[in-house]
Amino acid sequence: MIELHYWPTPNAHKVTLLLEELVDAGQPLPYTIKPVNIGTGEQFHPDFLAIAPNNRMPAIVDTAPADDGAPVSVFESGAILLYLAEKTGRFLPQDLRGRTATLEWLFWQMAGLGPMTGQYGHFNVYAPEKIPYAIDRYTREAHRLLGVLDKRLAGHAFLVGDEYTIADMACYPWISPYRTAPIDLDAYPEVRRWCDAIRARPATQRAYALTKQVNPQAGQPLTDEQRRTLFGTSKP
Structure with a gap:
């Protein structure tokens, strides 16, 4: 249990x-x-x-x-x-290259996508005062990371090829999670396609x-x- x-x-x-x-x-x-x-x-x-x-x-x-x-x-x-x-x-793939790629993107999320998107949300949604520098800084960083993700997903169903892994599960919840400060995903067609596929999964x-x-x-x-x-x- x-x-x-x-x-x-x-x-x-x-x-x-x-x-x-x-x-x-x-x-x-x-x-x-x-x-x-x-x-x-x-x-x-x-x-x-x-x-x-x-x-x-x-x-x-x-x-x-x-x-x-x-x-x-x-x-x-x-x-x-x-x-x-x-x-x-x-x-979690068992082969060397698949496992390595999965861990790379898992740690990328933990070190980058989650913290930076979290700061974007804090300064846009929760901060007691609007700080333009912080809002601009984390908005730009969130978009940079979405660009990295979009490039990775080009030609890949998921982050590690055709196999759905814990790397996808780690990243998905951090794609524009703030309803009152949504991030425009129009510039990231691969991210939108990937999100739609994960959202449709029964699990x-x-x-x-x-x-x-x-x-x-x-x-x-x-x-x-x-x-x-x-x-x-x-x-x-």
């Missing part, structure tokens, strides 16, 4: 994408969701910090690890994807359906208290 400590953030979506794809691949990992309401500060509770010391979504506990030993906890979404892919032998639809099940208030503006909890500040 996988215990998934979860709130519907882009990084948490990565893990539910994989868990639901494993169902369709015929190798399901039973999992249970343990909601962690980041708007009320549950990510700072000692029990959660014991498995996720960086107090960020998501984290897992594998109660039946491959070595038959004590439960294994994993934090950081990229590490979780890699752990589950290796545990099941799915969505993707099930994974994203968990959003409202876990957080019925998803999509609503943050309250001042939620802003203070998440960012240490409030809207003026």
Whole structure:
């Protein structure tokens, strides 16, 4: 059993994408969701910090690890994807070149696409004041990274050729995730085509359906208290 400590953030979506794809691949990992309401500060509770010391979504506990030993906890979404892919032998190519390419794009997302798009969202959506330099800086960087992704996808169904991998699952949730500050994807036809293909997958639809099940208030503006909890500040 996988215990998934979860709130519907882009990084948490990565893990539910994989868990639901494993169902369709015929190798399901039973999992249970343990909601962690980041708007009320549950990510700072000692029990959660014991498995996720960086107090960020998501984290897992594998109660039946491959070595038959004590439960294994994993934090950081990229590490979780890699752990589950290796545990099941799915969505991570076994050949040298395919594995290497998958890890390259997984780490690219973790080091670039996620952080830069996250900063784009923070300064466009959540910051208590508009800072033109920051907005321009992260808008340009988000577009640069989308350009890199678009070039990679030209002639490829997915990031690693025809095989859908954890690299795709890592990147997809970070493509224009902010409804109130959408990024225009017209200049990136390959990214749009790739997004459409992933969005149409049954596993993707099930994974994203968990959003409202876990957080019925998803999509609503943050309250001042939620802003203070998440960012240490409030809207003026």
